[in-house]
Amino acid sequence: MSNIALLEARPTDRHLHAVPPLPESPAPATRAARGFALYVGLDEVKAAEAGVSLPVLVAALRRTLAELAPEAETYATVALASDAAGGRDVDVVRRALREPSALAALAAETERTEAAARGVEFDISRKRVLIDGVSAAFTFKEFELLQYLVLREGRTIERAELVESLWADASDDEAPGERTIDVHVRRLRAKLGRYEDIVRTVRGVGYRFDRHADVVIRYGHGTPSPDRF
Structure with a gap:
């Protein structure tokens, strides 16, 4: 180590001040997958045309989960939207159920539409x-x-x-x-x-x-x- 470095490190040097240690940053909370959501775009009419119904499909999915992962917990809900809601069925479902990325995409599309209408x-x-x-x-x-x-x-x-x-x-x-x-x-x-x-x-x-x-x-x-x- 050079003489300059030694002088700078001396605690008795009158030009030096004590520097308090930096506070420790809190450890970031770990995040892990706790489950998943499967959005299904299918109305009752299309389900009937396929020879099934929405309750039948939900029951079938639950049986499959029970066989593959008996400890899995499930919750099913139905997305309600007006007939005028445009876009793909699955996207309508995602928006109706407030899925974040679908809402962000809708907001961006709305902004583009409004911007195009300005002027x-x-x-x-x-x-x-x-x-x-x-x-x-x-x-x-x-x-x-x-x-x-x-x-x-x-x-x-x-x-x-x-x-x-x-x-x-x-x-x-x-x-x-x-x-x-x-x-x-x-x-x-x-x-x-x-x-x-x-x-x-x-x-x-x-x-x-x-x-x-x-x-x-x-x-x-x-x-x-x-x-x-």
Whole structure:
């Protein structure tokens, strides 16, 4: 051992302080298998088609266990679920009986579904807009206005063009002024809520639709953007 090491180890060295021993960590509790659960996805109709019933199957399994492991204790329960519960029968049973990994998988799937529903879905073929999965209550003109901008994505549309295109059949008295377009856009944005910035104002010019990552546009068949020709 070097001289430096010896000096550092001397208890009388005035620069050293006594270090209390670390507390002993409690020994981790041992875990061992205490049994198992067998989930069976089978309703009474399918069991009847196979010429058995659920009580008959349970009794048969218990007899087998009694033969193989006489000391084994058993407990049987029936999983109840609605007819609308989707997925494989065995997964429905696992969820109904609150099996942890099945519940975790269901929660993850629910999260994915909810995440997919968040945002704006503009369905041109069906003439509807979904905001976070809920149908937006746009008026006919509000929908036409948004559709006109969406189909010309990224291009700034002047107010005069919007008036000429969306009110082409209106008489001079019925056609709105360019400032009336601003009113329509404000109402449209209010209904878009937190996604209002997909309709951008280009100061002194007009409006532009900017697609975000949370915006989905479904054109359908036979509805191309006029700017794609």
